[in-house]
Amino acid sequence: MTTLTVRRDTPGARRKRTHRGGAGSRIWDATPLTKVMLAFTIIVSAFPIYWMIVIASRTNSDAVDIPPPLLPGGNLGENIVRVLNDPDAQFLTGLTNSAIVAVSVTVSVVIISTMAGFAFSRLRFRGSRVLLLAVLLTMMVPIQQMGVVPLYRLMVELEWTGQLKAVILPYLLNAFGVFLMTQYTEQAVPGELVEAARVDGASTLRIWWNIVLPAVRPGMAVLGINTFMITWNDFMWPLIVLAGNPTVQVAIRNLNAQHSTDYVMIFTGTTLSVLPLIVVFLVFGRQIIGGLMEGAVKA
């Protein structure tokens, strides 16, 4: 906890630094070598995605051509139709299911974490230290992998297998979210502000709603984007518990298992599954990166 308090004032310090220019800071200019390295990194980062789209827009004979094709073809539209209409893959179901799961988990995790984060950072109550420690410890435990057998049997008992709530509910447990929002609230909501509102007669829940929520909105956005991506990408648990009612990741796996040589079909499905995330990323890139970096320094 002490390291966290020390770091709280660093954004200010950083801002000051960027204002300082002058000859002394020329050591910070990127050398040509650095620029080449960065350009190379971007090419490596983008290439598999680009190539995925190339194959998705071509035919199966192109996909196994030597040398491999490097430019997109004109078959993307018909490939998409073919994927969406494939009865085995249930691709549309997968996309819809993933959207429902990811949105429900994201909204709930953000609310739950914001509530708990407020309590841990700005309210005094008996046992708060022990409870916060419990949160921190669970961050170290991969519960989804470790507890997979009892969780599955629980879902069987409840007759929830194949239903989306079997995937949504376990993922509402998110220790990182509580931790992040505790840090964020501590930094964004001054303690005096809460005290002042209390003196004015505001109840705790009212303070949470009217003062804390507006102030921690950036933190909520970071946590929300993070949670959305993790949930959208989750694979192991939906694969186990959602037989016959896949999320999009499981749908791709099914495509892969059933049409193992129909590369175009698999790649088109993969493209469709990645597209929503890339669109979100292109629109909110600045916020995602800003939030990621802020969260990293605070964590």
Added chain:
Amino acid sequence: MSLHTEYSGPHAQARSGPQVAAPPPRNSRHAAPGAARRFLSWLDLKAAPYLLVSPYFLLFAIFGLFPLGFTLWYSLFDYELTGEQEWVGLGNYSELLADDQFWKVVVNTLAMFVIATVPQLLLALMLANALNKRFRGQLFVRMGVLLPLVTSVVAVAVVFTHLYGRDWGMVNWLLGLFGIDPIDWKAERLPAWLAVSTMVDWRWTGYNAIIFLAGMQTIPRDLYEAAEIDGASKRRQFWQITIPMLRPTIIFVVLNSTIGGLTLFAEPMMFYGGRIQGGSDNQFQTVAMFIVEKAFSNFQYGYASAAAWLLFLMILIGSAINFMLIRRIGGRK
């Protein structure tokens, strides 16, 4: 922060007021009897915090404590396909320790963890160092670096598996240009480990670089300027200033990578066409895949649960070792 100014008025009044406990007069229109109201506000003060943390801990009990506890409980039983269960004590654990497949998947997991993580973190540090320089189009470059993260694990695995195809994969084609014979990436352990590790690295290097970059930006630049005046080389500055000052961030990233690396699942599974065995002879099956295979293909719930606890033990030991290693690196300044 605008809130602060907005509330500074009442706040200032409150500070100057003599007694905080006295109910402010403006609330008197609520006309509740003083005692009941005081009780309510006492209740609010005492109970509301628990109300706020209760959703999390309710979930924690059901989806955290319950599965962990029951995994331990299950691991002490032998489950038959018929649904019968028999108490075997630590039998599952001793059986696991004598199981060749288990040791194989442990070695696979550790090997892929090391092959993936060590170069990845070094690359991420170099990349972060480059990103920390001044150049145009910063946002664009950072987004480019982070792009792999927003693809899905399964998508990455599908694309890379095709790239690593034996007969018409692009990697073998490229190697062929240099006169290297095609490699059957899935057939042998080492090539398979390398292939899976590159999937992990492609996805996570940029992310870790951005995290390191965030840490680097909190290091006071005066340190570098002073070192520059003293004539320290760039390499020396990196190892003597950046690395020690970055220690908390490195610990964060390494612990994260340890958990992620030791629970690796989707990439090796998709590399074998979405099947759980991880190769014809389990060449690249991981512990997480082993657990799922035992539990959901063989219905050996007890055996799988014991493996889950051993995996947890691996994570704890791995985290502890990494933590101590990094502390030593930082202490060398």
